[in-house]
Amino acid sequence: MNTYEAIFSRKSIRRFLWEKLEWEMISDILEYANNLPMLIKGIPVEYKLVSNIEKKQGFRGPFSVKAPYYLCISSEEKEDYLINAGYLMQQINLYIASKGLGACFLGAANPGKELKNTMKYEYVIALAFGKTSDPVFRDSSQAKRLPESDVVVYKEEVSSDIKQILTAARLAPSSINSQPWRFVVYKNRIHIFAKKNNKLFSYMDYYKMINMGIMLCNLLLAAEELWVDLSITKQENLKSKQFQSNEYICTLLIG
Ligand SMILES: Cc1cc2nc3c(=O)[nH]c(=O)nc-3n(C[C@H](O)[C@H](O)[C@H](O)COP(=O)(O)O)c2cc1C
Structure with a gap:
């Protein structure tokens, strides 16, 4: 494996x-x-x-x-x-x-x-x-994850490879399975956001950023495996914009 x-x-x-x-x-x-x-x-x-x-x-x-x-x-x-x-x-x-x-x-x-x-x-x-005597592997369908429609917005039709890359991203582990990642997907770019924590839970922001890095690892590994070229950028207009429930993290340019 x-x-x-x-x-x-x-x-x-x-x-x-x-x-x-x-x-x-x-x-x-x-x-x-x-x-x-x-x-x-x-x-x-x-x-x-x-x-x-x-x-x-x-x-x-x-x-x-x-x-x-x-x-x-x-x-x-x-x-x-x-x-x-x-x-x-x-x-x-x-x-x-x-x-x-x-x-x-x-x-x-x-x-x-x-x-x-x-x-x-x-x-x-x-x-x-x-070492463990527990089974280390499971079928991905057994992973408790939010449905795609909760975390991905497709703005344009994309290839099956891009969908597979997003599936890999969504399967990432996260602290208390919080899955803070949100994606806005176009043919040539994926904007990545992190869900804002309630102010009472702002101490969780620390783990949220670690979770985002974990998710990016899955996403970029899948892109490499599928020969999809991605480059990470930050778009100034999105960086400076205030969103109500999400925080802008980065944009992945495709190809
Ligand atoms: C940053 C981070 C911290 C975590 N901390 C703990 C922990 O302290 N104790 C624990 O039992 N699991 C911890 N987990 C595991 C998560 O609960 C687990 O990844 C999540 O529930 C999804 O389950 P899965 O990894 O089996 O797919 C942590 C995961 C991440 C990514």
Whole structure:
């Protein structure tokens, strides 16, 4: 299985076997992570692997997922660094799934101060991962996702490849399955928006941007697989416009 196929079959795994992974597997995952292309150039990031096998290390939180390993990403806090971090971590999430291992993003738990102090940049998010006896794959029809009509507006008729790319985007995992992404689709461009959170939940904006990066990873991987050329731009007129329930993120130019 490759990472594109994993988009359609992965699911979050929350129960793990308390077993060590072979070192070759761990170093393979780390090498994959360290060689990933950035979504946004010029934002330094660092990965940190935390093993809990010998000693439980500093992740606390009410909805924490207990796992033998956590892979943390820390990043310099530049513009769109959360989107960039989500994009990178989703590639790793898909890569881990493609190896038949379980993984789950960990937004509810936080590394303790001690662990954070060992990170080069600001801690962003972690992936819990390891061996599991639960099924790692499912049919994409089993994924609980909003119907296409809730998140995509087709302004013009588009090709089946573009529809497939949007399906891949919609299957992205998100914190509490919030699926904040919204798409306005033309023949030659896709405008991407994020649903605004109620002011009471504005603390969720942090995760919303990570979710948007995760979705962009699925979308761009699918485009690459289907040989569709996409380039990311930001349109000044949309950037400066106020929308009632959505926030403009970017535009993907097709071809
Ligand atoms: C940024 C982010 C943070 C998440 N945090 C948690 C978490 O703390 N605990 C948990 O059990 N699941 C967490 N999840 C997993 C989501 O609940 C899950 O992706 C979503 O319900 C969709 O299910 P699926 O991944 O099986 O398709 C997180 C997902 C994302 C993307």
